[in-house]
Amino acid sequence: MSEEKHEMSGPVRTRFAPSPTGFLHVGGVRTAMFSWLLAQRFGGEFLLRVEDTDQKRFVEGAEQNMMESLRWVGIAWAEGPDVGGPHAPYRQSERLPIYQRYAEQLVAQGDAYQSWTSPAELTAEREAAAAAHQPPPRRDRWRNASPEQVAAQEATGQRFVIRLKLPEEGSVVFYDLVKKDTITFDYSGQDDIVILKSDGFPTYHLAATVDDHLMGITHVMRAEEWLASTPKHLFIYQSLGWQPPAFAHVPNILRPDGRGKMSKRDGDASTEQFWTKGYLPEAMFNYLALQGWSYDDHTEIMTVAEISQRFSLERVQPSPARWNLEKLNWMNSQYINHVLTLDDLARRSLPFMQNGGYLKDAVEGDEEYLYYRAALELIKDRLKLLGEAPDLLSYFFADRLQYDTALLLGKGITAEQVATVLDHTIHLLQSDQYAAWHLSDRETGPEANLRGLAAELGVKVGSVFMPIRVAITGRSQSPGLFETAEVLGKERTLFRLREALHQVQGQ
């Protein structure tokens, strides 16, 4: 077994622990995905924990939104705030006494201390240090307060915070599964971070560490910004006598311009907008997996099951990747055209059609639905997002097409000739042969006949087909003419041709 599971006994347990401060952005989904994939790969367990320890930044509904985003791409958890589990509760705001107990223990052991330094004093000190181009103060002046001073201060009843009391010297070394290397930090450069705030809530550092241990997390996978605080977490594990988990810091996804990581301030990064636009969860999963992980030198399209089987931290890139929407779009159209069956595509596009005002009462399998499905087949190769379906299919459902007459009168053909073409086509389709024709049959269908007409009129074949195209679709771009006519049906096609003829004659 690889390094990823070294020294581990029992099942791999991973977690995703978002903070409910807004929507889940795609970088967050990717981090959650890697965590989930590691558990999947080793037949382990994955859980969801909500880190709502900052009351000021709490956003109503964010938790629900994040869970929806995760479910959308196919990430499921066996334990979590919504489903419970053996280590419930999974919301940190409901676990306050636990953190307080450990914070007190650390103070009692001398590994943490109480501080009454006010936030105003702290910022003043930091600003002064910054102005002098000096590093900010790492220690708090209460660090070395005498028991008498502390007791006296405590008697005043003023609120305090608890800070970690990091060693004066020495260093921490740990191995990172993504960096594939050992990372060293000197204690001297580390802050005595706050682990318990004055409102009684823990900070991330205490809460995450305590919960990861209590919940049996074997592999802590998280975004790279946590790398720098890992030594503090390790100090907590050590002070509490706990075996630390393995760490894997996954690189951030950078904004398309490469300037900075994706964040909640980038509206384009919100996961939910991808489903509302019509990205397929499988495509999103596939794309995101490849953003920082690869299987080999050429495989790109993989199912979730394949990725789960093939995932490996060894192949996770240690450097950040930029968000590439073009590639996601390509991936999505690959799934639309080469992975989904037509039935599946029709089923999934239906809500978007209904949203666009079509097929309100359609029931899968009924006549209208079948018509829609046939039309969808014609346009799917130019469908990149399901949300584009209503526009791409609009002329299949319009009662009367609206278009500029100029569109009918193309180059290289006169108005009279256009009228002739339309009239000829109408008669052609009206003839008894229509029922027998497979319109798209080039040899025996109307195509051969119309090509003959073009020769007769002395115009290009394209000049003959274009007015017909505009007549039946209202556009100069469409799928194959005869396939389209076939789906539209004789009645609708003839009606549109006659309308176009009137329009030309009315000129």
Add this chain to the structure above:
RNA sequence: GGCGCAUUCGUCUAGAGGCCCAGGACGCCUCCCUUUCAAGGAGGAGAUCAGGGGUUCGAAUCCCCUAUGCGCUACCA
């Protein structure tokens, strides 16, 4: 300012001392197909492997330095 991490085509990546004067994908360009637009097929441009030093018979791959980028440096996560 300090500390940490990273650095292969524009972008995502393959590459773990000779198979690499660097392979694949997206995007871009050309051609083919063709009634339009796509899709598809075939090609092409595009990376002195961030730069500089080493180590070695031999380095994209190992070591060092520099540069640049990103991250952290909150009683936010």
